[in-house]
Structures are given as structure tokens and as C-alpha cells.
Amino acid sequence: MFWERDLLSPQSISFSPTNANHSYNTHTGTLRGMHFQKSPHGQTKLVSCVSGKAWDVMVDLRDDSSTFGKWHATKLSAASGQAVLIPAGCGHGFVTLEPNTTIAYLIEGQYMPDQGRVLRWNDPTVAINWPVKDPVLSDKDAAAPDWDQCEF
Numbered sequence: 001m002f003w004e005r006d007l008l009s010p011q012s013i014s015f016s017p018t019n020a021n022h023s024y025n026t027h028t029g030t031l032r033g034m035h036f037q038k039s040p041h042g043q044t045k046l047v048s049c050v051s052g053k054a055w056d057v058m059v060d061l062r063d064d065s066s067t068f069g070k071w072h073a074t075k076l077s078a079a080s081g082q083a084v085l086i087p088a089g090c091g092h093g094f095v096t097l098e099p100n101t102t103i104a105y106l107i108e109g110q111y112m113p114d115q116g117r118v119l120r121w122n123d124p125t126v127a128i129n130w131p132v133k134d135p136v137l138s139d140k141d142a143a144a145p146d147w148d149q150c151e152f
């Protein structure tokens with residue numbers, strides 16, 4: 001079981017997914033991120049790995065949060081069955097640790113491409129300690145701005 005609505009409500013976490021995405025990645029060292037939608041169009045994501053293995057990262061972009069600018073990583077794998085909830089207002093990214101890694105995630109919040117933003121994966125302000133130093137990046141991610149140029 002990946003998600004059950006009533007499982008989260010005792011922790012007073014409300015999560016009502018509106019869509020589900022798959023991200024298939026052929027090569028080890030594929031890095032996608034850090035992606036987010038500009039406030040107030042943030043999305044909450046419940047992320048899991050359904051094949052292979054990945055190092056999944058969130059960064060807190062909520063300027064009223066005590067962990068503003070901090071990052072947190074979780075190792076996800078098909079074998080572990082673990083999932084991680086990325087709150088709205090956080091950036092999300094991952095790097096694959098095996099070939100043929102598929103990330104599956106439920107999303108709450110409408111996809112609004114014109115509100116999509118990217119923070120550079122190796123921005124020195126956030127300083128995420130990625131396990132992969134020379135990743136495979138999309139053009140969009142390779143051209144991402146640093147913290148100071150980002151619109152949250």
C-alpha cells in the first residue's frame with residue numbers, strides 16, 4: 001500500500017492528490033531538480049521509487065518556516081517501499097543511483113507550467129550534499145538560477 005487517505009489524517013496531514021506522475025530515468029546519475037511552482041501555486045508530492053534507487057531531496061522555500069533554506073534527503077528504492085511527503089512550498093529533486101530508475105509520485109495541486117521554477121541543483125547557498133558530483137541534467141536544470149535569482 002502506497003497511500004491511504006485515512007492513514008495520514010491522524011497525523012493531521014491532509015493530502016488530496018489531483019494527479020499522479022511517473023519519471024523514468026535510464027541512466028545512473030540522472031538528476032532532476034530542484035523543481036517547484038511559485039507561491040501560492042505550490043504542490044504537495046508523495047514520492048516513491050517503483051524501480052531502481054534514488055536519492056530524493058526537498059528544500060524548504062517557505063520564508064516563514066524555521067527550516068527556510070534547509071534541505072533534507074531520503075534514499076528511496078523499489079525494495080524498501082518507502083515514500084516521502086514533500087510539502088507545498090518546498091523544492092523537489094532527485095538523483096538516480098541505479099539504471100532504469102522510475103520515480104512515481106502523487107501530486108496535490110494543479111500543474112501550472114507557467115508557474116514552474118527551478119533552483120540550481122548545486123546552488124552554494126543551499127549546498128545540498130549530492131552523492132553524485134557530475135550528474136546528467138536536462139537543459140532546463142543545467143540553466144537554473146541560483147538562490148538569489150529565484151522567485152519563490
Ligand SMILES: Cc1cn([C@H]2C[C@H](O)[C@@H](COP(=O)(O)OP(=O)(O)O[C@H]3O[C@H](C)C(=O)[C@H](O)[C@H]3O)O2)c(=O)[nH]c1=O
Pocket residue numbers: 021023032033035092093094111138
Ligand atoms: C510535472 C509535470 C510535467 N508534465 C510534462 C511537462 C513536460 O513536457 C514533461 C516533463 O516535465 P518536467 O520537465 O517538469 O519533468 P522532470 O524534469 O521529470 O521534472 C519532474 O521531476 C521533478 C523532480 C519534480 O518534482 C517535478 O514534479 C517534475 O518537474 O512532462 C506534465 O504534463 N504534468 C506534470 O505534472
